[in-house]
Amino acid sequence: MTDSVFPSPAAGDSTRSDRWKPNRSLSKLSQRSVVILFGAFAMVSVATTIGIISTLLFETIEFFLEVSPLHFFTATRWTALFANPSFGVIVLLCGTFLTSFIGLLLAIPLGLLAAVCLSEYAPRNLRAVLKPALELLAGIPTVVFGYFALLMVTPFLQNIVPGLSVFNSLSAGIVLGFAILPTIASLSEDAIFAVPQSLRQGCYALGATKRETVTGVVLPAALSGIVSSIILGVARAVGETMIVTLAAGQSPTLTLDPRVSVQTMTSFIVQVTKGDAPYGSIEFKTLFAVGMTLFVITLLLNILSFWFVRKFQEKYE
Amino acid sequence: MNPIDPQAQGLGLPETGNFKPQLERRYKFDQIFKIISWAATFSAIAVLAILLIGVLSEGIPKLSLEFLTAPPSRKAEQAGIWPAFLGTIALLLITAASAIPLGVGTGIFLQEFAQDSKLAKVIEINISNLAAVPSIIYGMLGLFVFARLLEPMTGGRSIFSAGLTLALLILPVIIVSTRESLKAVPDSIRMAGMALGATRWQTVRIHVLPLAIPGILTGTILALSRAIGETAPIIVVGAAAFVPFAPEFSVEGFREPAFTAMPIQIFNWISRPQEEFHAIAASAIIVLLMVLLVMNTTAIVLRNRFQSNR
Amino acid sequence: MQSEQASPTAVAGLERVFKVENTSYYYGSNMAVRGVNLEIPGNKITAFIGPSGCGKSTVLRCFNRLNDLIPSAHIKGRITYHGVDLYSKAVDPTELRRRIGMVFQKPNPFPKSIYDNVAFGARINGYQGDMDELVEKSLRSSALWDEVKDKLKESGLSLSGGQQQRLCIARAIAVEPEVILMDEPCSALDPISTLKIEDLMQQLKENYTIIIVTHNMQQASRVSDRTAFYNAEPTESGGKVGYLVEYDETQVIFSNPKETYTRDYVSGRFG
Numbered sequence: 064m065t066d067s068v069f070p071s072p073a074a075g076d077s078t079r080s081d082r083w084k085p086n087r088s089l090s091k092l093s094q095r096s097v098v099i100l101f102g103a104f105a106m107v108s109v110a111t112t113i114g115i116i117s118t119l120l121f122e123t124i125e126f127f128l129e130v131s132p133l134h135f136f137t138a139t140r141w142t143a144l145f146a147n148p149s150f151g152v153i154v155l156l157c158g159t160f161l162t163s164f165i166g167l168l169l170a171i172p173l174g175l176l177a178a179v180c181l182s183e184y185a186p187r188n189l190r191a192v193l194k195p196a197l198e199l200l201a202g203i204p205t206v207v208f209g210y211f212a213l214l215m216v217t218p219f220l221q222n223i224v225p226g227l228s229v230f231n232s233l234s235a236g237i238v239l240g241f242a243i244l245p246t247i248a249s250l251s252e253d254a255i256f257a258v259p260q261s262l263r264q265g266c267y268a269l270g271a272t273k274r275e276t277v278t279g280v281v282l283p284a285a286l287s288g289i290v291s292s293i294i295l296g297v298a299r300a301v302g303e304t305m306i307v308t309l310a311a312g313q314s315p316t317l318t319l320d321p322r323v324s325v326q327t328m329t330s331f332i333v334q335v336t337k338g339d340a341p342y343g344s345i346e347f348k349t350l351f352a353v354g355m356t357l358f359v360i361t362l363l364l365n366i367l368s369f370w371f372v373r374k375f376q377e378k379y380e
Numbered sequence: 381m382n383p384i385d386p387q388a389q390g391l392g393l394p395e396t397g398n399f400k401p402q403l404e405r406r407y408k409f410d411q412i413f414k415i416i417s418w419a420a421t422f423s424a425i426a427v428l429a430i431l432l433i434g435v436l437s438e439g440i441p442k443l444s445l446e447f448l449t450a451p452p453s454r455k456a457e458q459a460g461i462w463p464a465f466l467g468t469i470a471l472l473l474i475t476a477a478s479a480i481p482l483g484v485g486t487g488i489f490l491q492e493f494a495q496d497s498k499l500a501k502v503i504e505i506n507i508s509n510l511a512a513v514p515s516i517i518y519g520m521l522g523l524f525v526f527a528r529l530l531e532p533m534t535g536g537r538s539i540f541s542a543g544l545t546l547a548l549l550i551l552p553v554i555i556v557s558t559r560e561s562l563k564a565v566p567d568s569i570r571m572a573g574m575a576l577g578a579t580r581w582q583t584v585r586i587h588v589l590p591l592a593i594p595g596i597l598t599g600t601i602l603a604l605s606r607a608i609g610e611t612a613p614i615i616v617v618g619a620a621a622f623v624p625f626a627p628e629f630s631v632e633g634f635r636e637p638a639f640t641a642m643p644i645q646i647f648n649w650i651s652r653p654q655e656e657f658h659a660i661a662a663s664a665i666i667v668l669l670m671v672l673l674v675m676n677t678t679a680i681v682l683r684n685r686f687q688s689n690r
Numbered sequence: 691m692q693s694e695q696a697s698p699t700a701v702a703g704l705e706r707v708f709k710v711e712n713t714s715y716y717y718g719s720n721m722a723v724r725g726v727n728l729e730i731p732g733n734k735i736t737a738f739i740g741p742s743g744c745g746k747s748t749v750l751r752c753f754n755r756l757n758d759l760i761p762s763a764h765i766k767g768r769i770t771y772h773g774v775d776l777y778s779k780a781v782d783p784t785e786l787r788r789r790i791g792m793v794f795q796k797p798n799p800f801p802k803s804i805y806d807n808v809a810f811g812a813r814i815n816g817y818q819g820d821m822d823e824l825v826e827k828s829l830r831s832s833a834l835w836d837e838v839k840d841k842l843k844e845s846g847l848s849l850s851g852g853q854q855q856r857l858c859i860a861r862a863i864a865v866e867p868e869v870i871l872m873d874e875p876c877s878a879l880d881p882i883s884t885l886k887i888e889d890l891m892q893q894l895k896e897n898y899t900i901i902i903v904t905h906n907m908q909q910a911s912r913v914s915d916r917t918a919f920y921n922a923e924p925t926e927s928g929g930k931v932g933y934l935v936e937y938d939e940t941q942v943i944f945s946n947p948k949e950t951y952t953r954d955y956v957s958g959r960f961g
Contacts, residue, residue: 085577094581101489104482105503108555111548112506115517118524176420184414185421193421199676200428202602204609206643207665210650211431214438214658241427248424264756265798265858269811269865270401270788274410279810284801295512302514304612309650329516329612336519336616342528354520358513365512399866400816403785 119358122351129345135352141315141326143349144335150349152356154315158232158325159357162307163300165236165321166243170300171293173240174247178289181248182255183277194252201245209309212238217310230312230324239306247296254288255281287376294368298361304329328357435669439662447663451624452645456656461664463626464645467539467619468608468671470627470634471641474543475550475607480600483551487558487596492584507552518549519616527617535635537618539627542639545617546610550603557599561592598683605675609668611643619644642668707732707869707899708753713767715748717760721925722748723932726767728918732868735891735900737910737940740920741960745932746903749920750871752776753901754790755783788815791862791898792871796878797854799846799861804829804838807846807857811865824864832860833890852883859890863898870894872902876909888913907956910940917943919952 127135130150138151181190181197217234221227227234258281266276282289312324313334326334331353340346450460486503494500522545527537534540565588573583623640627633642664649661708730715723723745730736730753738746751757752769755776769776776786788811799807808825817824825842829835834856838849846857855875862870872891876884891900891913904910910917918937922930936943936952947953954960 090579090582094579097581098489098493101485101493102499104485105489105494105499107482107548108486108503108510108551109506111521111551112510114525115513115521118521119517122524173420173424176417177424180417180421184417193425195680196425202605202609202672202676203428204611204643204668204672206609206611206646206650207435207669208431210435210646210658210661210665213650215431215434241424241431244424245428259798261794261796261798262800264759265792265794265861266800266810267759267784268754268756268787268792268794269814269861270784270786271811271814272403272406272410272784274413275406275814278413279814280800286801298512298514302516304514304516305647309647329514332516332520333612333615336523336618351520351524354517358517361512361514361517362509365509368512398817398819399788399812400818401785401788402816403782406784406814 115358119351119355122348123355126345126348126352129348130352139317141317141331143331144338144346148345150352151317152328152353154317155326155328155331155353156356157317157319158307158311158315159301159327159329161232161319161321161325162236162239162311162327163297163303165233166239166300166303167297169237169240170244170247170296174244174292174296175251175289177244177248178251178255179277179282181252183273183281194249197245197249197252201249203242205242205303205305206309208238208242209305212306212310224322227322228312228324230310230314231322232307232311232325233321235307235310236321238310239300239303242303242306243296243299246299247292250292250295251285251289254285254292257288258284287372290371290375291368294364294371298364301360301364302329302357304333308333328353332357435662435665438659439664439666442660442663443666447660448667451626452622452640453624456654456660459649459657459660461642461645461667463623464640464642464664465667466626466629467623467639467641468643468668470539470629470639471543471546471614472604472608474540474634475546476600476604478544479547479550479554479603479607482547483554483600483603484558484596486551487555487562488584488589490555491559491562492580492588507555511552511556514612515549515610516612516616518545519613521545521548522613522617536637537620537639538637539634539639542614542617542619542641543634545613546607549610549613550607553603553606554596554600557603558592558596561595561599562588564595565591594682594685598679601675601679601682605672605679608641609643609672611647614641614644615647622648642671706730707772709770709773710749710752711768711770713749713752713765713769715745715752715757716764716766718762720927720929721931723920726934728934728937730869730899730901731916732899733895733897734915735895735902735913737914737917738901738903738920739905739907739910739917740932740935740955741922742905743930743932744920744922746918746920747873748932750873750901750903753869753871754787754792756787756792758783788865789867790869790871791865791867792873793855793858793862793875795874797851797858799849799854799857802846803843804846804849804857805842808860808864811861815865817865828860828864829857831863831894832856833886833893834860850883852879852886855879855883855887856890859887859894863894867898869899869901872900874903874905877905884909907944907958911944914940916940919943919947919949919955921951921955 135150135152137153138149139153140149140151141154142149181193185193212234216238217227217229217231220234224233262280262284263276266280271279307327308330311327311330313326313330314324315326315331316323318325332350335346335350340350447460448465449462450458451463452461453459490500490503522541526534526541526544534544569587569591570583573587574580578586619640620638623638627636627639646661646664646668649657649664706729710726710728713723713726714721726749738750740746748757752765753776757763765777774781800810802810805825808828809821812821812824826835829838834853837853846854849857859870876887879887888909891902894900902914916938917940919935920932921935922932925931936947936949938947943952944956947956
């Protein structure tokens with residue numbers, strides 16, 4: 064009772080005050096130590112960010128001491144693992160762009176239409192089954208999609224597309240699209256489903272049909288959620304590793320031909336780390352320069368997403 | 381207002397004002413739009429179904445007890461996934477043991493003790509940034525920090541390093557789901573606890589946390605199931621291509637600088653040119669998917685029970 | 691009173707806009723409203739009052755078939771609009787809703803500019819005239835023009851609550867309906883905004899037939915020409931079913947009602 068600023072109400076009656084002996088100093092101590100401990104835990108996530116940035120930065124600076132940034136960003140050949148290396152990251156960016164572009168060309172329209180279908184057209188009980196199924200599919204490891212791309216889709220496409228090589232960005236891109244489709248569909252559906260019913264009713268009351276209500280009012284109202292799901296999809300496509308490593312191959316070629324093998328930033332990283340590059344070698348540093356490029360791209364996408372949500376999020380009750 | 385004559389157009393009403401509604405044309409668009417959106421949904425489902433059926437039909441014939449318990453081999457018919465399976469279990473243990481206390485603790489701190497503080501805002505933005513970072517970048521962090529800088533502790537390119545890397549990868553997911561679950565507990569319960577003279581922590585521990593635990597568990601299991609399917613980060617940290625022995629479940633075993641896991645094993649078998657290895661890759665995929673299915677089902681059952689109790 | 695003011699050009703139409711005959715409404719197997727009979731006169735304001743759960747909003751939403759959006763809901767009985775059975779197969783609810791506008795409880799402007807909020811309905815319904823003119827006319831009719839004429843490109847959501855509600859009225863007027871249904875249009879608004887909307891209703895009834903659902907008895911007595919009082923009674927299954935108690939000139943309902951329930955309700959004894 065020593066820590067109480069209040070006078071004991073039963074000062075004259077010792078038998079009553081004896082019944083209450085709260086161990087306040089102990090409970091205060093445990094409160095304080097928990098706050099400090101959990102606060103320290105919270106710093107781990109901040110430390111992760113700092114760790115990622117400084118790790119990448121540290122080796123990237125080392126890299127740029129040996130290779131000029133001008134060469135890195137303007138050269139058009141990538142032969143980092145050869146005797147007379149050239150480091151034109153454009154080649155890897157092009158590979159990443161090509162596979163992501165094919166994937167997104169598929170995943171964005173299909174994902175959005177599926178989201179509209181689930182939220183607006185599917186009966187409630189079907190939605191209750193399909194929505195968790197979608198989330199389950201979003202959890203399939205990408206190495207499984209890599210198997211699908213290399214061993215099922217490519218052989219199938221080779222029957223249709225003439226001149227399709229075993230490793231190609233077409234099949235990698237298509238499967239990449241189906242891998243990120245559940246994510247885009249599920250997150251967009253959340254945004255579309257959350258549009259208040261009163262807005263739909265307001266539109267119907269003007270004599271709009273269902274499609275006009277969906278495209279004219281519901282989708283614009285869900286725009287910020289839809290766009291951030293798409294940007295997340297883009298980030299996933301750019302950072303996707305296993306599908307492109309397995310199905311698009313390891314040939315750093317500057318091409319937009321979807322039938323031939325390309326190397327993406329991520330598949331280059333896998334190629335180097337599988338080969339056990341010694342610390343301090345130029346290959347090892349290249350790894351981080353490429354990682355940094357990838358990180359900056361996803362960071363920019365994230366900033367774009369933040370900006371968009373802040374600018375376009377509509378406030379509904 | 382135009383005068384209205386209901387008899388002018390059969391059962392329908394005459395047009396008022398200067399409108400040409402063209403309803404038939406609009407309904408046609410409606411119909412087309414509806415068909416396209418159903419077609420999109422079904423094509424997505426169909427492709428994913430083809431994937432699963434293809435994997436199952438390739439993989440089931442090779443699935444056997446020997447396959448589960450044998451080490452990998454240079455001969456496909458003798459190869460098994462025992463070391464890879466145990467490697468995945470070991471990774472799961474390390475990841476869970478480090479990510480759960482960190483993630484749940486951070487979630488409690490942010491939601492219950494530091495709400496609306498500047499620190500909480502910074503961490504919040506930080507977490508949503510981390511969620512968009514590709515997993516392979518985490519691999520590079522793990523390679524540099526755990527496998528290289530902390531080599532004396534982790535043993536280098538070991539299960540330890542890989543497990544900690546995966547823990548950092550899923551930390552944001554656990555933090556967010558902890559916060560969401562705590563947010564769902566009504567404030568009246570906190571007020572009631574505090575009004576009885578309990579400290580904030582006592583209230584959280586005794587009254588709030590028990591109500592939030594099913595939600596936290598669901599989020600955590602989903603996050604862990606994501607972790608064990610991850611391939612890219614542990615390749616970067618240094619999972620080896622060929623590990624014929626199972627890891628020893630001890631501190632020394634986990635520090636062994638050679639390890640493998642199921643996704644790595646699958647990746648390696650797919651990468652081989654021989655078709656026999658492709659078939660056992662499918663078998664290994666089935667095993668991995670079964671593990672994930674069990675985890676996901678647990679999570680969904682938990683979530684449903686949680687939701688129906690509210 | 692209505693018959694003297696009826697438009698001479700409307701032979702069979704304007705006088706009785708709606709006729710509700712022995713209409714019951716169900717959500718699934720639960721009866722929500724039982725056996726309503728009433729007629730709505732043209733160019734008048736008719737108020738629906740009553741305690742919550744009495745089915746007044748449900749009846750209101752029958753007039754533009756907005757209840758159709760609830761899958762399990764269905765109607766028994768007959769509602770005619772200028773003699774046409776609203777629920778007959780030949781009537782297209784989309785077409786109907788353009789003729790019967792609606793304003794909702796909470797302002798629900800679309801996430802579009804002020805201009806596009808007003809123009810949206812006209813555009814989809816194939817308006818043939820000058821759109822700028824129509825937008826201005828509609829905003830003037832809803833007494834909003836002067837407040838927004840310099841910021842038509844701004845989002846409709848940037849307006850205050852009362853302005854948003856008048857924007858929703860402008861939006862409804864822009865498709866040139868005959869009837870405007872108002873479902874507690876002022877319940878989310880402050881007293882000053884409420885007063886503005888009430889004034890506006892008085893102007894609008896020159897050109898439109900208005901049916902308003904309100905919780906606020908003073909509002910009903912201030913603005914309406916006729917008042918329908920609904921009440922709810924418990925059902926055997928533990929739910930509630932609404933029914934029409936009394937329907938008459940507003941001044942009769944408020945000064946000299948026939949039913950005791952009505953008298954008790956308008957004098958504030960329950961509800």
